Amino acid sequence: MRTFLRLPWRRCLSTSGASVRSLLELPSLSPAQSEKTHIAQGWIKGIRRLKKATFFHLDDGSSVHALQVVVLDEHLRNLPGLCFGSAVSVRGNLVASPSPQQPVELVATDIHIDSANDTEAHPFKVKQTVHPDQYRQHLHLRPRVERFASMMRVRSAAAIAIHEFFRENEFFLVHTPVLTTNDAEGGGEAFSVTVANKEKEKNKAEEEFFGSPASLTVSGQLHLESAAYGLKRAYNFNPAFRAERQQSRRHLSEFWMVEAEMAFLDNFDGLLFWMENMLKSVTEKVLQTAAADFKYHMDHVAPKNHTALIEKMAESSFVRVPYDEAMRILEKHSMQFNTPPKVGSLDSLNFSAAQIKSKYC
């Protein structure tokens, strides 16, 4: 690693730097850790200039909690670009914070402005309340917004937890093909894949790159079944595609989907057992690895009492209800739905069940 010692201190960070999350989660602050120099890099979230000190929150995207940085040095306090939104590298000493809001804070001994924010031109201002829809005008800035960054971290944690569940249970990941001639669900809702026809004179046959019509996968089930007859347990975690024209949260053109196939699983109870276990295992892991983000969502985004519902789900055994019985329960409460549940409509069962579950389970 000798190469890196020759670089200025802020460059070392790219290989050895601590994330804000890891600094905030230090189990306890030993005297040695206080004396050691720490380096943190991120974006200034909020800044307060008092008479003798400047405080700012450093957000590096690793946690929903930011690191409080204390700047006492007069020269550093007056650095041009030390403002909301700027990208900065801070070197300093980590000390126990006098405030109960954070366990530690970083007292800056050096600050480098990596990129100064033009606060006039920036679409969002410090401490401004922005409606989620307004972020649609600035999609590329979403990962800098707490609410979206937090959601992205939870999604990442969930994806990793899914892979871990399958690995622990000796499933093998199979990258089933995305380009396919196979229409698994037969709904005719697959997208077609062609090569852009640059000269209009070319005939249809030349557009067919693969010699036969190709479409985007709607499911990898067929390929997984073949894999399971050799590997016994196989799963995929792939993008899937549906050319459905409805615009709703339940009709996406592109989404990521988990599918699993097991050989020698010949009973429905066993299948339900695996599905329940996967849901619980993934939920528990996300609650552990993304605890702060989960709490943030429960406090700011989710409906009330959602935490209790999720914790109960992870603890309880799932109830098995036959279709007819489920419909009877739904019909008993049909007054509460805009679209009353209807026997024979699977869609109605899916949708209503989520609502009824949150009330009656």
Add this chain to the structure above:
Amino acid sequence: MRTFLRLPWRRCLSTSGASVRSLLELPSLSPAQSEKTHIAQGWIKGIRRLKKATFFHLDDGSSVHALQVVVLDEHLRNLPGLCFGSAVSVRGNLVASPSPQQPVELVATDIHIDSANDTEAHPFKVKQTVHPDQYRQHLHLRPRVERFASMMRVRSAAAIAIHEFFRENEFFLVHTPVLTTNDAEGGGEAFSVTVANKEKEKNKAEEEFFGSPASLTVSGQLHLESAAYGLKRAYNFNPAFRAERQQSRRHLSEFWMVEAEMAFLDNFDGLLFWMENMLKSVTEKVLQTAAADFKYHMDHVAPKNHTALIEKMAESSFVRVPYDEAMRILEKHSMQFNTPPKVGSLDSLNFSAAQIKSKYC
């Protein structure tokens, strides 16, 4: 788990069964484990009928090594369907094997034929040597063939190792979009995505599902860059697509690709450090978690001395060679290439370097 006790014994397996791999890897066979009944399910790979016993290898896809099953009971030995390729469930006692070829073997007390193989109709026969190309006629059977199953397990282990490397280093997984209007590399080699035009009279505009031309991603870099400016470290592991008409191992229409973006990484040495670390970490993990499969490939598929080369790669520091110097080395050995290396051709560097490396590094 009381539900499952009511099911016949072979059904319990779907939730509690041990894989062949886990049975073979039992650290030591305690008397308690010998007395305990074990259940294994898989496919019969090879079968030998001796005077007083029948032996067969049970392959369940979890390992390149099969479990030897010993059948002494006359009734079980004569079960119809106890032949090569059949899917069977075996209950029995695990004992230390008298043969040095395997640590343990399963002495069957009960066998259930889950699906009898029609050996006449089956395209492959027991102990038959099949050229890899012949399997192309029976793609769905590949996962049942040692060589391919082993490769699939290594690929799965490598994919999981990649996710683990990034998780350990606080990167967040981002599912960058596959459908996009963005052509990252500008090569015009993207596939177009449309909805199949069922009525020929419909005009072009109606074919455009999204209101503007959409194509399949060639790279998620743009989206990852935006994610990295909020999450600091972001990666994807996505399918990517290139509409290149060449047919070679280096020109695939669909492939899975890892991309990573880091904020605050502003020097080339740091970037090389991360790339080297990722390659080594993934290699080491695959060598650990897929050790038997790796050895199988080194013994049966890879060129000679490949093991030593890979182990050396994992142990050594990667040499940094400037382009000009690399070209000089290649030119010095240009006699050894069908296509001599040419200054200015990146492609020639990529391709030749792999060959020269295996000889001179």
